[in-house]
Amino acid sequence: MGKHRRPASPHQLSDLLRLDPGAPVDLTRIDPGSTPGSDEGKKRAREVQAGLAPRFADLQERLYAQGRSGGPRRVLLVLQGMDTSGKGGVSRHVLGQVDPQGVTIAAFGAPTEEELAHDFLWRIERELPAAGQIGVFDRSHYEDIVSVRVRGLAPQEVWEARYDRINDWERQLVEDGTTVVKVFLHISRAESKERLLARLDDPTKHWKYKAKDVDDRALWPAWQQAYADVLQRCGTDVAPWFVVPADHKWYRDLAVTSLLVEQLERFGLGWPAADVDVAAERARLLAAE
Amino acid sequence: MGKHRRPASPHQLSDLLRLDPGAPVDLTRIDPGSTPGSDEGKKRAREVQAGLAPRFADLQERLYAQGRSGGPRRVLLVLQGMDTSGKGGVSRHVLGQVDPQGVTIAAFGAPTEEELAHDFLWRIERELPAAGQIGVFDRSHYEDIVSVRVRGLAPQEVWEARYDRINDWERQLVEDGTTVVKVFLHISRAESKERLLARLDDPTKHWKYKAKDVDDRALWPAWQQAYADVLQRCGTDVAPWFVVPADHKWYRDLAVTSLLVEQLERFGLGWPAADVDVAAERARLLAAE
Numbered sequence: 001m002g003k004h005r006r007p008a009s010p011h012q013l014s015d016l017l018r019l020d021p022g023a024p025v026d027l028t029r030i031d032p033g034s035t036p037g038s039d040e041g042k043k044r045a046r047e048v049q050a051g052l053a054p055r056f057a058d059l060q061e062r063l064y065a066q067g068r069s070g071g072p073r074r075v076l077l078v079l080q081g082m083d084t085s086g087k088g089g090v091s092r093h094v095l096g097q098v099d100p101q102g103v104t105i106a107a108f109g110a111p112t113e114e115e116l117a118h119d120f121l122w123r124i125e126r127e128l129p130a131a132g133q134i135g136v137f138d139r140s141h142y143e144d145i146v147s148v149r150v151r152g153l154a155p156q157e158v159w160e161a162r163y164d165r166i167n168d169w170e171r172q173l174v175e176d177g178t179t180v181v182k183v184f185l186h187i188s189r190a191e192s193k194e195r196l197l198a199r200l201d202d203p204t205k206h207w208k209y210k211a212k213d214v215d216d217r218a219l220w221p222a223w224q225q226a227y228a229d230v231l232q233r234c235g236t237d238v239a240p241w242f243v244v245p246a247d248h249k250w251y252r253d254l255a256v257t258s259l260l261v262e263q264l265e266r267f268g269l270g271w272p273a274a275d276v277d278v279a280a281e282r283a284r285l286l287a288a289e
Numbered sequence: 290m291g292k293h294r295r296p297a298s299p300h301q302l303s304d305l306l307r308l309d310p311g312a313p314v315d316l317t318r319i320d321p322g323s324t325p326g327s328d329e330g331k332k333r334a335r336e337v338q339a340g341l342a343p344r345f346a347d348l349q350e351r352l353y354a355q356g357r358s359g360g361p362r363r364v365l366l367v368l369q370g371m372d373t374s375g376k377g378g379v380s381r382h383v384l385g386q387v388d389p390q391g392v393t394i395a396a397f398g399a400p401t402e403e404e405l406a407h408d409f410l411w412r413i414e415r416e417l418p419a420a421g422q423i424g425v426f427d428r429s430h431y432e433d434i435v436s437v438r439v440r441g442l443a444p445q446e447v448w449e450a451r452y453d454r455i456n457d458w459e460r461q462l463v464e465d466g467t468t469v470v471k472v473f474l475h476i477s478r479a480e481s482k483e484r485l486l487a488r489l490d491d492p493t494k495h496w497k498y499k500a501k502d503v504d505d506r507a508l509w510p511a512w513q514q515a516y517a518d519v520l521q522r523c524g525t526d527v528a529p530w531f532v533v534p535a536d537h538k539w540y541r542d543l544a545v546t547s548l549l550v551e552q553l554e555r556f557g558l559g560w561p562a563a564d565v566d567v568a569a570e571r572a573r574l575l576a577a578e
Contacts, residue, residue: 091389092388095389096388196574207358214570274492285503289507
């Protein structure tokens with residue numbers, strides 16, 4: 001019923017954080033300060049994450065190698081959440097653990113006039129990861145429902161039609177070899193306020209502060225409802241949503257790292273075979289200058 | 290005369306590695322196994338690089354913050370060099386030290402039919418970094434001279450015209466706020482052979498092995514001459530070339546890290562000022578729920 005499910009094993013965070021596709025979602029029943037599957041605190045979580053890092057880097061390199069060798073697989077990490085929920089932090093601290101050659105990050109702001117002149121998925125399609133890549137969407141096509149709805153940028157019939165459009169489109173992505181990992185970073189109104197105050201109090205963070213973030217806070221319940229609806233209506237078997245409690249940055253980083261590692265493990269990727277006769281190439285190379 | 294110049298200070302590797310614009314270039318006079326400015330070996334070099342990393346990350350974040358706040362500056366790191374010279378290694382180990390949100394990496398292979406139907410700079414332009422970004426070109430527009438020449442893909446008048454085209458184009462980039470850092474990774478024929486053999490001997494590296502890399506070795510002197518000519522004719526005051534001896538990976542990584550840090554230091558970037566009245570925003574935020 002929207003609450004996090006019990007773990008299948010202590011190491012399968014995805015089972016703790018995945019929402020049941022189709023089940024009602026009530027975000028007020030998920031505590032943004034909770035740390036499912038990681039009850040031993042920050043120090044231990046940082047150790048666990050450091051322990052995962054080499055495996056994460058190895059799996060990412062296999063994905064990249066397969067992509068360079070004709071494999072179709074790619075991963076799309078969709079990050080949604082209120083301002084200050086840590087979408088940039090995930091890009092930096094989670095994806096920063098692997099080879100940047102295999103990572104593409106796209107941040108979606110308000111659409112430009114050119115983008116608005118196209119279908120809402122036009123600008124999204126252009127940023128999809130190539131084979132072998134992990135693509136990160138810092139905001140995404142979900143803004144075309146959530147923001148449009150909360151800000152009243154288009155009539156209801158426009159954004160209502162997009163739930164099904166998105167579900168069809170994501171299904172197609174999955175069929176074409178993309179693993180879609182959708183993460184809602186769930187932050188509390190109180191923690192968000194603290195982070196906005198911290199931006200105002202630190203001159204090295206002033207550039208991150210946008211007055212509209214405070215305007216958005218006034219509509220907090222409307223945002224939460226709009227997010228809950230996309231989590232429910234766009235949570236599918238092929239592309240489920242994960243809700244990551246995000247009041248603790250250390251938990252957020254560990255959780256998203258774990259989600260990606262679990263997905264990559266599931267691929268069971270080996271290393272691509274040589275496309276040459278290795279012994280013959282070795283002889284040719286040794287014979288040459 | 291193509292040899293590395295003496296250092297201005299022990300910490301200014303750029304002065305050791307920069308080629309004098311316009312001076313004749315003789316790559317046979319630069320030892321790929323040398324380690325200019327870093328004579329204390331691998332262990333010490335790794336320590337120096339680790340010591341630079343926090344400063345590098347801080348400077349990169351300032352660049353990114355300025356870009357997000359309207360600043361025009363961006364950095365383009367052009368990597369050229371023979372196969373196995375470590376272009377991918379630089380992307381991974383040097384750029385992997387900073388926030389991936391501020392890094393874009395573009396690898397240029399053989400042009401597609403669509404790309405060949407356009408001017409040679411068309412596909413290059415499309416991958417230029419945005420303001421605030423460090424863009425990395427793993428191979429670049431220089432292949433449109435060097436590869437085309439060595440492989441005989443077009444008549445001489447075609448690639449001959451491109452030296453001046455590139456110089457004009459890079460000058461324009463610099464005038465528009467891009468700092469162009471051009472690095473030639475200088476590897477020896479013997480070390481390159483070792484690395485190709487290592488790829489054959491390690492099944493986790495078979496995917497990196499391309500038979501054409503051995504074919505290219507047969508033309509080694511022709512490649513070296515073609516590189517020397519672009520180093521000489523496209524080394525300009527606004528966009529000089531740096532030759533980084535690349536037989537030692539630890540030196541290569543330290544040298545490119547240093548080059549980027551020195552460039553970023555030169556910008557003297559502060560943090561962007563707030564675009565709001567901080568005290569008023571603070572009061573508004575505290576008054577809200």
